[in-house]
C-alpha cells in the first residue's frame with residue numbers, strides 16, 4: 438500500500454508522460470499530466486518501439502493495437518533530381534537480423550494509444566505549462582502559466598528536449614546539450630505523389646537530405662528535411678512561422694520535389710523543427726523533482742531510441758516508486774541506478790548521419806557509387822545473421838519485474854506473442 442507522495446504532477450503528454458501516468462495509476466498513485474499543446478500532438482513521423490519497450494507495451498496491454506497501427510517500411514530508394522533511382526536499401530533483412538521484435542508506428546499514434554489508455558482515470562490539463570516550482574520538505578508548490586497554483590508531492594519532467602522542469606530545477610539547457618551538427622524538419626501533408634507505405638524516397642545534395650514516405654494507409658505523406666548546420670541555429674522554439682522561414686531559406690535553391698514540399702509546408706499543421714541533440718546529465722533528480730525520457734536523457738533522433746527509452750524509463754521510475762512505497766529518496770536513486778547503464782549504452786550508439794546526409798560532393802559520390810556495390814553482400818550477411826537468431830541476438834531483459842510478470846528474453850519475442858505466463862497482453866489492463 439502506497440502511503441506517501443501519492444500526488445504526482447507530470448509535465449508532458451507525449452510518450453514518457455502517459456506511460457508513467459499509466460504505471461503510477463496502476464500502483465495506486467494519483468498522477469496529473471500537464472501539456473503545453475492545446476491538445477494531444479499528432480506529429481506523423483514514424484518511430485520505433487524496440488528493445489524492452491516491447492515488453493512494456495505488452496505489459497500495458499497495448500501491443501496488439503500497436504501491431505494494428507504499425508507502419509511498414511520495406512526499403513529506401515535514393516533518387517536523383519530527375520526522380521531516377523540511384524540505388525535502394527532493402528530494410529527487411531536488416532530488421533530481421535538486428536531488430537526482429539521492433540514495431541514501427543507514427544509518434545502521434547503511439548501517443549494517442551497511451552493517452553486513450555489513461556485518459557479516463559488520469560487528469561490531463563492541456564494548453565498550460567509549469568511556470569515556477571518551489572520545493573520544501575513536504576512537497577512542491579507549482580505555479581502555472583495560465584494562472585493559479587497547486588501543491589504536489591512530486592514533479593516529473595517528461596517534457597522533452599526543451600524541458601521546462603529541467604530548466605527550472607537544474608538550470609540552462611546548454612549545460613546538458615550535446616549538439617550533433619544537424620537540424621531536422623518534419624511535417625505531414627497529403628500523399629500527392631501516391632507513394633506506397635513500403636518505400637521511402639531520399640534525395641540528397643551535399644550536406645542536405647530530403648526524405649518522403651507515406652503513412653496512414655497511404656493517405657498522408659511525411660516529409661523529412663535533414664541538414665548539416667555546424668553552428669546551432671538560434672530561434673524561438675514556439676515560433677513555428679520563424680521555423681518555416683528558416684527551413685525554406687536553407688532549401689530554397691534545391692530541386693526534385695523540394696519547391697513543392699516547401700509550399701506545402703506553409704499550411705502543414707504539425708511542423709517539427711529541432712536540433713539533433715543529446716541530453717547528458719550527471720543526475721536526473723533533485724529533491725522532489727525528477728526527469729524522464731528526452732527531458733533527462735534524449736538520445737538524439739539519429740539513434741532511433743527516444744521513444745523506447747521513454748517507455749522503459751517510465752516503467753522503471755514507477756516500479757521503483759512502488760517498491761519504495763512512494764519514498765522518492767529511495768526510489769529516485771534506484772531508478773537512476775537501474776536505468777543509467779542502459780541509457781549510457783544506447784546514447785553511445787548514435788550514428789554519424791553521414792550515410793543519409795553526406796557532407797560533401799565527394800562523400801555523396803562515394804555513397805551513390807559504392808552503395809549499390811556494397812549493399813548486396815551486406816544484405817546476404819544480414820540474412821545469414823538473421824538465420825542465427827535467437828542464438829546470436831537474444832539476451833536477458835534489462836527490466837526488473839515489479840509486477841509479478843516473467844519477462845522473456847529480448848529478441849526472441851515474436852510480434853503478437855503474449856508474455857510468458859502473462860495474460861496482460863490484451864486490453865484488460867487499464868490504468
Ligand SMILES: Cc1cc2nc3c(=O)[nH]c(=O)nc-3n(C[C@H](O)[C@H](O)[C@H](O)COP(=O)(O)OP(=O)(O)OC[C@H]3O[C@@H](n4cnc5c(N)ncnc54)[C@H](O)[C@@H]3O)c2cc1C
Nearest residue numbers: 449451452453473484485596597601730731741742743744
Ligand atoms: C524525425 C524524428 C524521428 C524520430 N525517430 C525515432 C525513432 O525511430 N525511434 C525512437 O524511439 N524515437 C525517435 N524519435 C524521437 C522520439 O520522438 C522522442 O525521443 C520521443 O518522443 C521521446 O518522448 P518524450 O515523451 O520523452 O518526449 P517528447 O516526445 O518530446 O514529448 C514531450 C512533450 O512535452 C510537451 N511539452 C514541452 N514543453 C512543455 C511544457 N513547458 N509544459 C508542458 N508540456 C510541455 C511537448 O508538447 C510534448 O508533448 C524521432 C524524432 C523525430 C523528430
